[in-house]
Amino acid sequence: MITMSVPRFWRKQVARYNLIGTHCTNCKTYYYPPRNMCPKCRRDGKLENFKFSGKGEILTYTVIHTAAEGFEKQTPYVLGIVKLEEGPSLTSQIVADPEDMKIGMKVRPVFRKLGESSEKGMIYYGTKFVPE
Amino acid sequence: MRDVAIIGVKTTRFGENWDVSLRDTITEAGVGALEDARVTGEEIDAIIVGNMSGGQFIEQEHIGALIADYAGLAKELHVPATRVEAACASGGLALRQGIHAVASGLEDIVVAAGVEKMTDISSTSASTALAAAADREWEGIMGATFPGLYAMIARLHMHKYGTTSEQLAQVAVKNHANGVHNPIAQYRNKISVEDVLRSIMVADPLHIFDCSPITDGASAVILAPADIAHKYTDTPIYVKATSQASDTIALHDRKDITTLAASVEAGKRAFKMAKLTPNDIDLVEVHDCFTIAEICAIEDLGFVKKGEGGKFTEEGNTAIGGKIPVNTSGGLKACGHPVGATGIKQAVEIVEQLRGDAGKRQVDGAEIGMTHNVGGSGATAVVHIFSRDR
Amino acid sequence: MSAGIVSYGAYVPRYRIKVDEIARVWGDDANSLKSGLMVHEKSVPDFDEDTATIAVEAARYAVKRSGINAQRIGAVYTGSESHPYAVKPTSTIVAEAVEATPVMTAADYEFACKAGTAAIQTCMGLVQSGMIDLGLAIGADVAQGAPGDALEYTAAAGGVAFIIGSKETEFLAVIEDTYSFTTDTPDFWRREGMPYPEHGGRFTGEPGYFKHVTHAAKGLMAKMGTKPGDYDYAVFHQPNGKFPSRAASILGFTKEQIKPGLVVPKLGNTYSGSCMMGIAATLDQAKPGDRIFATAFGSGAGGDAFSFTVTDKIEEIRNKAPTVMELLADPIYVDYATYAKHKGKIRLA
Numbered sequence: 001m002i003t004m005s006v007p008r009f010w011r012k013q014v015a016r017y018n019l020i021g022t023h024c025t026n027c028k029t030y031y032y033p034p035r036n037m038c039p040k041c042r043r044d045g046k047l048e049n050f051k052f053s054g055k056g057e058i059l060t061y062t063v064i065h066t067a068a069e070g071f072e073k074q075t076p077y078v079l080g081i082v083k084l085e086e087g088p089s090l091t092s093q094i095v096a097d098p099e100d101m102k103i104g105m106k107v108r109p110v111f112r113k114l115g116e117s118s119e120k121g122m123i124y125y126g127t128k129f130v131p132e
Numbered sequence: 133m134r135d136v137a138i139i140g141v142k143t144t145r146f147g148e149n150w151d152v153s154l155r156d157t158i159t160e161a162g163v164g165a166l167e168d169a170r171v172t173g174e175e176i177d178a179i180i181v182g183n184m185s186g187g188q189f190i191e192q193e194h195i196g197a198l199i200a201d202y203a204g205l206a207k208e209l210h211v212p213a214t215r216v217e218a219a220c221a222s223g224g225l226a227l228r229q230g231i232h233a234v235a236s237g238l239e240d241i242v243v244a245a246g247v248e249k250m251t252d253i254s255s256t257s258a259s260t261a262l263a264a265a266a267d268r269e270w271e272g273i274m275g276a277t278f279p280g281l282y283a284m285i286a287r288l289h290m291h292k293y294g295t296t297s298e299q300l301a302q303v304a305v306k307n308h309a310n311g312v313h314n315p316i317a318q319y320r321n322k323i324s325v326e327d328v329l330r331s332i333m334v335a336d337p338l339h340i341f342d343c344s345p346i347t348d349g350a351s352a353v354i355l356a357p358a359d360i361a362h363k364y365t366d367t368p369i370y371v372k373a374t375s376q377a378s379d380t381i382a383l384h385d386r387k388d389i390t391t392l393a394a395s396v397e398a399g400k401r402a403f404k405m406a407k408l409t410p411n412d413i414d415l416v417e418v419h420d421c422f423t424i425a426e427i428c429a430i431e432d433l434g435f436v437k438k439g440e441g442g443k444f445t446e447e448g449n450t451a452i453g454g455k456i457p458v459n460t461s462g463g464l465k466a467c468g469h470p471v472g473a474t475g476i477k478q479a480v481e482i483v484e485q486l487r488g489d490a491g492k493r494q495v496d497g498a499e500i501g502m503t504h505n506v507g508g509s510g511a512t513a514v515v516h517i518f519s520r521d522r
Numbered sequence: 523m524s525a526g527i528v529s530y531g532a533y534v535p536r537y538r539i540k541v542d543e544i545a546r547v548w549g550d551d552a553n554s555l556k557s558g559l560m561v562h563e564k565s566v567p568d569f570d571e572d573t574a575t576i577a578v579e580a581a582r583y584a585v586k587r588s589g590i591n592a593q594r595i596g597a598v599y600t601g602s603e604s605h606p607y608a609v610k611p612t613s614t615i616v617a618e619a620v621e622a623t624p625v626m627t628a629a630d631y632e633f634a635c636k637a638g639t640a641a642i643q644t645c646m647g648l649v650q651s652g653m654i655d656l657g658l659a660i661g662a663d664v665a666q667g668a669p670g671d672a673l674e675y676t677a678a679a680g681g682v683a684f685i686i687g688s689k690e691t692e693f694l695a696v697i698e699d700t701y702s703f704t705t706d707t708p709d710f711w712r713r714e715g716m717p718y719p720e721h722g723g724r725f726t727g728e729p730g731y732f733k734h735v736t737h738a739a740k741g742l743m744a745k746m747g748t749k750p751g752d753y754d755y756a757v758f759h760q761p762n763g764k765f766p767s768r769a770a771s772i773l774g775f776t777k778e779q780i781k782p783g784l785v786v787p788k789l790g791n792t793y794s795g796s797c798m799m800g801i802a803a804t805l806d807q808a809k810p811g812d813r814i815f816a817t818a819f820g821s822g823a824g825g826d827a828f829s830f831t832v833t834d835k836i837e838e839i840r841n842k843a844p845t846v847m848e849l850l851a852d853p854i855y856v857d858y859a860t861y862a863k864h865k866g867k868i869r870l871a
Contacts, residue, residue, distance in 0.1 A: 004273065017619045033270045060389055062283035063336040064275065069260045071275040073863065074569055079280050081384045089384040091271045095568065103291050111578040111619055113570040114273055123606055125574060125615060
């Protein structure tokens with residue numbers, strides 16, 4: 001099971017729920033997932049929280065038939081790299097029929113269960129994407 | 133800085149070695165390499181071992197000390213032993229650290245080894261352990277698997293460059309053909325393009341035969357200053373370059389998904405250090421954890437233009453006897469991929485080739501060989517160049 | 523001070539299963555079920571949807587429709603009988619996901635199918651007392667029916683969120699009054715730790731649904747001095763199509779009055795979302811000045827009656843979020859095996 005302890009997940013929970021990343025006011029670059037240091041400006045960077053619009057497009061994708069542990073029930077599922085309109089890219093499940101997937105297709109965010117640590121454990125919620 | 137030579141090598145049988153433990157297999161590799169180099173235990177200054185995840189695979193950390201102990205080098209001789217880790221590039225990194233130690237003059241005889249024992253847990257758990265080489269917080273939690281990440285590279289490579297599933301399959305076909313002639317290979321059977329395309333889909337467009345297997349095994353080389361190498365062997369193989377480069381841990385943060393920029397950079401650094409170009413290389417062992425990875429590797433290292441790796445492979449240029457033989461050992465695909473051992477095994481294959489000891493898979497007149505070892509989806513790349521001449 | 527609906531948002535998962543398909547598996551007569559229940563298909567959650575995700579989607583649409591600053595929300599109450607955690611609020615997940623946290627209060631409600639309207643009433647009290655500025659009241663469920671049980675033909679997934687406020691200029695509908703009728707009537711329950719609810723069969727009808735719906739409805743009209751003819755629309759809890767139709771007829775409402783809000787034939791029973799979904803569907807097409815009468819029912823048992831008057835604001839914001847009809851359009855039909863997989867009825871471990 002791809003699991004995380006409660007504090008490890010909770011720490012970035014709001015970023016996952018609401019696509020909150022960071023923006024460097026020095027070089028004007030946007031980051032999601034959030035970063036503590038601007039990789040371009042490094043110590044000269046000035047990062048602040050930024051909420052992404054969620055509009056994006058599929059950069060590439062796969063249809064997973066042999067699931068990661070904990071995702072067995074979901075096969076086949078679509079995993080994609082979504083390029084957000086502000087610039088950064090992220091990895092997400094795409095809630096779509098594999099047949100409908102295309103590189104370049106527009107997607108929007110939805111709130112879904114990412115998984116759970118066990119039947120009695122914590123439920124992970126966060127953002128996935130669906131075709132526009 | 134001193135020149136460094138490899139004076140002894142040994143790779144154990146790769147495969148599902150149910151009757152062998154981690155400590156058994158690494159001892160076999162280490163002893164084999166020492167015997168090959170005719171080095172005594174008392175001469176060993178240090179052991180560096182690459183191991184991705186004893187913690188996850190056998191719930192054993194402190195692998196360095198364990199190995200020194202079971203090799204009989206701890207209790208009386210107290211030989212220092214260090215484990216290094218860079219996921220699937222752990223072996224290449226161990227070699228690089230060993231070269232640093234000898235080149236610096238701090239140590240003379242160093243054992244650089246790699247080991248992984250992967251079949252003591254279920255294949256599902258092993259896949260989960262391997263997925264830790266990607267970004268667990270932003271890839272793994274979303275359901276990403278390693279085949280899934282490389283499948284996304286493959287999908288975009290196909291989209292941008294017209295690479296085909298048949299071309300990917302040809303990588304596996306060629307590596308299996310090479311594996312037939314490698315006595316330590318996990319798979320020693322030929323396969324066809326149809327076999328690959330008919331095999332079950334793991335992560336579209338990658339079939340199970342596009343993927344390297346889960347493997348147990350160990351490999352070791354003995355490093356020595358070039359100046360004293362002839363004391364131990366008539367055929368020392370000289371290290372002409374060692375290089376390493378990093379990239380983002382997550383695939384989604386790369387500048388170009390279809391380029392492993394760490395491979396590009398490590399390749400450039402190695403060629404610069406060796407004062408060589410891709411044209412000078414007689415054969416290369418690249419990190420074909422998936423078929424697409426070999427296509428990307430030969431492009432990223434400069435053997436073929438970006439986007440042309442599939443066609444280049446399909447035309448037979450990477451087979452033994454082709455323009456640039458790639459993965460004569462059978463690669464990760466056919467020889468097997470005990471993750472921590474792979475980087476060392478690649479060096480052992482090149483040493484055997486440059487010595488002229490590679491039997492039916494021998495590349496005629498091989499003088500200069502290269503290895504390319506990747507960690508994760510490309511966050512670490514380690515490249516080495518070896519030569520028969522100093 | 524008065525209370526009103528400032529916004530609303532609904533959410534229905536994309537998947538549906540037809541009554542015919544469920545009947546096929548259990549060897550039941552689909553045609554008699556469909557005419558008896560007046561339900562033809564029901565919504566099915568995706569495997570990664572639960573009450574929390576549905577509540578979040580509905581709440582986000584509510585925030586989007588009105589364009590309010592979510593920081594003004596001082597309370598979040600989510601009513602459901604399928605909260606993902608037995609202990610740990612769904613409402614905190616919703617509050618975080620709509621960015622209403624942290625200066626606010628929250629709790630989860632359970633009162634079978636009327637926990638969502640109980641949340642509305644709570645928010646009314648809080649906004650009218652001045653304790654909070656805006657309240658978010660949600661009814662959402664991924665309702666469970668045991669395989670083969672009669673409930674399986676109707677137990678559906680969906681949710682509705684209402685933002686309740688006290689500033690009249692913000693109202694899209696004024697809540698003129700509310701009235702509840704409650705007794706201890708064990709017509710339907712689910713014991714702690716049990717996966718599926720139990721019910722009293724026909725006992726859920728007269729002593730349960732009809733008694734509480736009619737008493738609450740009559741009570742509110744008596745209190746307000748209104749009669750069915752004063753209303754343009756009426757909505758009653760819809761566990762199936764038959765019960766609300768009969769309740770309307772008993773009370774003197776016409777088929778035309780309940781038609782816009784009767785969404786159960788194509789949706790099924792969304793439990794805590796059921797009556798609220800009917801109200802939402804009615805608001806989707808109501809005109810300024812229209813009056814809406816609604817009565818929710820929750821087993822156990824109680825009825826919550828409401829009287830609304832729609833304001834001019836409705837025209838301005840109605841189309842800023844999907845309507846119930848839009849949410850019901852373009853479904854993906856699944857077979858029983860896929861439905862069982864989505865609902866976790868197939869256990870892998």
